[in-house]
Amino acid sequence: MSNFLLAWIVLIPLLSSAALGLMYLFSIKIVKIPNIVFTLIGVSAPFASFWIATTFFLQMIGNSEIFLYKAYRWLGVDGYDIDMGFMADKLSIFMVLFITFVGGLIHLYASGYMKNDDGYGKFFFYFNLFIASMLLLVLADSPIIMFIGWEGVGVCSYFLISYYYEDEKNVQAGNKAFIANRVGDLGFIIAMITMFYYAGANGFDYINLEASMASVPPDVLTFIGLALFVGAIGKSAQIPLFVWLPDAMAGPTPVSALIHAATMVTAGVYMVARFHFLYDLIPDVGLIIAYVGAFSALFAAVIATKQTDIKKILAYSTMSQLGYMFIAVGLGGYSVGIFHVFTHAFFKALLFMGAGAVIVALHHEQNIFKMGGMKNKTPLVYFTMLIATLAIAGIPPFAGFFSKDEILLTAFGSGEYLIWIMGVVTAVLTAYYMFRLLFVVFHGSNYKEERKLHALNKSITMPLVILAMGSMFAGLIGVPELLGGHNLIGIWLSDWRNSSLHVAHDTEFILMAVNILAAIVGISIAYKKFFKYDMKIVPQYEGMIWNKFYIDEIYDRFIVQKIKKISIFISYKVDVNIIDMVVMGLSRSFIRGGHFISKLQNANTRFYAFTMLIGISVISTYLIMVMR
Amino acid sequence: MQEKEALMADSLLSYIALAMILFSIGFLGVIARKNIFIVYMSIELMLNAINLIFIALGRYYESMQPQVIALIIIAIAAAEAAVFLSLIVVLYRKKKSLNSDVFNVLNQKDAAHE
Secondary structure (H helix, E strand, C coil), X not given: CCCCHHHHHHHHHHHHHXXXXXXXXXXXXXXXXXXXXXXXXXXXXXXXXXXXXXXXXXXXXXXXXXXXXXXXEEEXXXXXXXXXXXXXXXXXXXXXXXXXXXXXXXXXXXXXXXCCCXXXXXXXXXXXXXXXHHHHHHHECXXXXXXXXXXXXXXXXXXXXXXXXXXXXXXXXXXXXXXXXXXXXXXXXXXXXXXXHHHCCCCCCHHHHHHHHHHCCHXXXXXXXHHHHHHHHHHHCCCCCCCHHHHHHHCCHHHHHHHHHHCHHHHHHHHHHHCHHHHCCCHHHHXXXXXXXXXXXXXXXXXXXXXXXXXXXXXXXXXXXXXHHHHHHHCCCHHHHHHHHHHHHHHHHHHHHHHHHHHHHCCCCCEHHHCCCHHHHCHHHHHHHHHHHHHHHCCCCCHHHHHHHHHHHHHHXXXXXXXXXHHHHHHHHHHHHHHHHHHHHXXXXXXXXXXXXXXXXXXXXXXXXXXXXXXXXXXXXXXXXXXXXXXXXXXXXXXHCCCCCCCCHHHHHHHHHHHHHHHHHHHHHHHHHHXXXXXXXXXXXXXXXXXXXXXXXXXXXXXXXXXXXXXXXXXXXXXXXXXXXXXXXXXXXXXHHHHHHHCCCCCCHHHHHHHHHHHHHHHHHHXXXXXX | CHHHHHHHHHHHHHHHHXXXXXXXXXXXXXXXXXXXXHHHHHHHHHHHXXXXXXXXXXXXXXXXXXXXXXXXXXXXXXXHHHHHHHHXXXXXXXHCCCEHHHCCCCCCHHHHCC
């Protein structure tokens, strides 16, 4: 079989990133390589992976085949072996398809966005490395291999957030993301160790784990489930480890689009879906996940209503949408959650890329109240952004409507009405803040300084159009049967769907109407307040919401400062007084001893002879007295 | 027979005592005197003290080996004397002195106090 091609899905971006990295070093040290070379290699890699993934996808249609490929033995410890294995089932191949497709489009966009950057080759090196890690995460056949990809995307995210490393703030944002992810990774590692201890005897890949999971005691299962979810929280920016995501907007806009919207942050959702055999056994933990998701969704949506930085608004909306996904997977609607991941990848990437286009056109202005009137200046960006905004707000027939509707249906059908209410309120807020952004940026009349707009080239606008098509039609694969469609995604992923919901058709209609109503309410409030908004003075916000509920300050006060104090104590007290004393004392005593002994070497031959005699006497005495 | 052995043991002891006294004198000469010639003479004295012990033990055990060794030592000492004396001549030409403390080129005293 051609299963070895699975490895090449990961290998192509990896090899191309290695080639790009070497070429970049060659380019800065020896001879400059033109950017077009980097573009060709960097952009073609994700599309090549997409093509391979498509062939697997086509083989999978209509049957439930799982492709496995073990490349080589990665670790062998005393009869226990870990293989570098790849697994493509319906879930992972679906993820791979849209990661490579959306990722490829964002690569294309980046080739226009980063055109004049000095580190062009380096940027594509990071980007391809990121794609390779993400694909490894998705295609892994065991939690350990998944963890390699997990860490890979974390480190690429760190590189890319602090890409403009001359500014110290960006570096700090990168550190923050890395450290927050580290907290989550600890949970993942603990979960993995526990899982290995209790269920790893018959092999540690997903298929064997699934079989041996039933014999694990329920308390331990709960513990594993919670620890894994801590990892998911860190990666997917949910309460309480979300603080890194808004700061991560320090990176270039394609980074925000690729990593912090479309792919990496969905890794947590993917992980929960991947371990569905575990979460199926512990519905209580699933409920906790759903509540964390609901709170995060609402919380982020509230904060987003008051932000003024265009990218921060989108960052909080990402967090909010991720909350929706966790509601779905927590309540067992894995296919629903993955469906939202899929549609979200399209419209969120589009929103970020549109925002990036506006930012470029306005010479790197990010405050929405200093923009305005972009509708006539960049009509193409306006229309694509409008589609994406309608999609995220949940207006039919755009993509976001179907997935969000199904999530809320899942929440309602499971009987978790509190979650459902939070979801609906979030939907109102989402529509409000997204249209606030749209109205202020494109309809407002503030941009008075008639500076010449920075021209947008084709490689920026073309992905926008393609993604706009995606945002329009991506939802159609999940049209509920109620509206005469076939829920293709539900059928595709049906093998591991937990709860088949039984909601009466009338209820379903009412819920759908409520969702549309929620979106319309949000839009009309935004319309009333911000349409044709005249911003003579840039509004200054204050208060609790603008300050993000002081979460950063609270963390700073109660965690960061405490750790800092301990670190200072260790570095100035323990280090100086104990460690240095021991180390330096040792070296000083060696020096003193050396000086003392060197006095014996005084060039006095007769003294040497005398010492020699003493030595000989001692040795011969020893030989005579003891050895005899 | 018994008496003869006792006599032999007594004389062996006196020979060894003499050799030890000679060796000690030689050693004292090496560490106490500065003149290279005297030092050299003292070394020869120590060498001959050892030779004496070899001969005495050879007689006592009625064995030929120690005597052969003694002869070899004497032969080597003769050759060594030639080398040593020529070295002394060369050193004297360099420093115009026979004081052994003058020859301290390989001294590490200064380097050790860095």
